[in-house]
Amino acid sequence: MLSYDYKNALNIGEISFEDINKVDFANAYSKLMEKLDNGAVGFRDVIYNENLDKYKFLNGYKNVVVVGMGGSILGTMAIYYAISAFKNNAYFIDNSDPEKTLSILKKVDLNESIIYIISKSGNTLETLVNYYLIKKRIEKLNSFEGKIVFITNGGKLKREAEKNNYEILSIPENVPGRFSVFTAVGLAPLCSLGIDISKILKGAREMDKICQNEDILKNPALLNGVIHYLYDKKGKDISVVMSYIESLKCFGEWYIQLIGESLGKEGNGLTPLLSIGAKDQHSLLQLYMDGKKDKIITFITTKNYRLDEEIVFDDLNDEEISCMLSDIIKCEQEATEIALTNNGVPNVKITLDEINEMTMGALLYMYEMQVGFMGELYNVNSYNQPAVEEEKKICWELIKKCGNYGNK
Numbered sequence: 590m591l592s593y594d595y596k597n598a599l600n601i602g603e604i605s606f607e608d609i610n611k612v613d614f615a616n617a618y619s620k621l622m623e624k625l626d627n628g629a630v631g632f633r634d635v636i637y638n639e640n641l642d643k644y645k646f647l648n649g650y651k652n653v654v655v656v657g658m659g660g661s662i663l664g665t666m667a668i669y670y671a672i673s674a675f676k677n678n679a680y681f682i683d684n685s686d687p688e689k690t691l692s693i694l695k696k697v698d699l700n701e702s703i704i705y706i707i708s709k710s711g712n713t714l715e716t717l718v719n720y721y722l723i724k725k726r727i728e729k730l731n732s733f734e735g736k737i738v739f740i741t742n743g744g745k746l747k748r749e750a751e752k753n754n755y756e757i758l759s760i761p762e763n764v765p766g767r768f769s770v771f772t773a774v775g776l777a778p779l780c781s782l783g784i785d786i787s788k789i790l791k792g793a794r795e796m797d798k799i800c801q802n803e804d805i806l807k808n809p810a811l812l813n814g815v816i817h818y819l820y821d822k823k824g825k826d827i828s829v830v831m832s833y834i835e836s837l838k839c840f841g842e843w844y845i846q847l848i849g850e851s852l853g854k855e856g857n858g859l860t861p862l863l864s865i866g867a868k869d870q871h872s873l874l875q876l877y878m879d880g881k882k883d884k885i886i887t888f889i890t891t892k893n894y895r896l897d898e899e900i901v902f903d904d905l906n907d908e909e910i911s912c913m914l915s916d917i918i919k920c921e922q923e924a925t926e927i928a929l930t931n932n933g934v935p936n937v938k939i940t941l942d943e944i945n946e947m948t949m950g951a952l953l954y955m956y957e958m959q960v961g962f963m964g965e966l967y968n969v970n971s972y973n974q975p976a977v978e979e980e981k982k983i984c985w986e987l988i989k990k991c992g993n994y995g996n997k
């Protein structure tokens with residue numbers, strides 16, 4: 590399903606098994622397991638407890654519109670675009686950019702749509718405003734033939750849903766937003782999008798069994814967490830995920846929030862970046878090879894590409910080469926891995942059998958566990974984001990000063 594290769598994190602000689610064993614990862618392991626066992630944190634429970642029957646009524650709509658921010662939408666996009674990147678019945682409204690939102694609302698027929706308004710707090714400005722844009726359009730229709738489902742636990746949006754008798758699905762309170770893809774937040778829209786959510790959860794459960802292993806060399810989440818922690822302490826605090834599968838672009842956005850927002854506390858944290866191979870070999874490889882040595886690269890590759898074709902072409906010496914198209918990108922990834930290793934740039938590799946529901950469930954769950962472990966290593970709370978609140982207060986004050994806000 591998924592394999593993890595860490596040899597090039599050790600080959601370059603900056604860290605050793607001895608360094609790994611000096612890290613008190615046993616303590617990090619037991620602290621995370623305690624939180625998961627006593628229900629303080631619920632992102633493991635949900636992959637076992639979700640009753641999928643409640644999502645069956647969500648199918649049969651031509652379009653699926655998802656409105657949300659951060660953890661309320663990025664996991665869904667990560668899985669949808671990985672598995673169904675070539676379909677176009679999904680519309681994700683995940684920003685306050687008028688050009689993006691209004692161009693989507695101009696082209697989607699809301700009468701043929703199931704519309705998800707997703708916000709755990711129910712108070713997120715962008716989701717609230719985007720909901721009002723949809724509400725305004727629905728009120729102009731003679732009759733609304735589509736469906737609106739709110740996925741929220743409270744706040745203004747829950748009050749709005751109750752007032753209008755919309756369907757409401759809730760999110761377990763002990764599952765933080767950026768860990769909520771395996772709750773209704775991801776499962777409901779993914780079910781509407783025709784994704785087999787039972788296989789998503791099956792993949793996550795298989796990865797959970799692997800991540801329950803106290804033997805660090807058999808626990809990719811724990812080992813990858815310790816390797817990134819050790820390299821951070823050596824000044825390599827930029828974590829680049831370089832995916833040689835372009836349909837993982839949105840997974841990259843999910844990864845960036847998960848790592849950045851979970852660990853960026855009290856002066857700690859990694860700077861997560863996404864690179865897409867092979868194209869970024871022509872834009873960022875120069876920096877990775879010969880710029881500041883402050884990065885660790887995680888390659889994500891696949892054994893099988895879902896589309897492939899034999900290609901016959903002449904090389905630069907006019908000699909004929911015959912291979913599969915996938916051989917080209919696989920050679921490019923391997924060459925980049927060798928070049929970076931030769932240049933002393935630490936790198937690890939995750940190889941998926943192929944992109945499907947199970948491997949995506951496993952990949953996202955592995956990183957949820959990794960971030961859980963890393964929070965214990967840094968001794969920070971992986972599950973809150975207090976520093977984002979200041980901007981929100983300032984923003985609401987600024988909004989009140991513009992437009993004919995209430996009783997100005």
Ligand SMILES: O=P(O)(O)OC[C@H]1O[C@H](O)[C@H](O)[C@@H](O)[C@@H]1O
Pocket residue numbers: 658659660661707708709710711712713716766767850974977
């Ligand atoms: O789900 P919501 O309550 O709307 O929150 C959406 C997002 O916004 C918050 O500000 C946090 O930064 C994120 O962790 C969260 O995922």
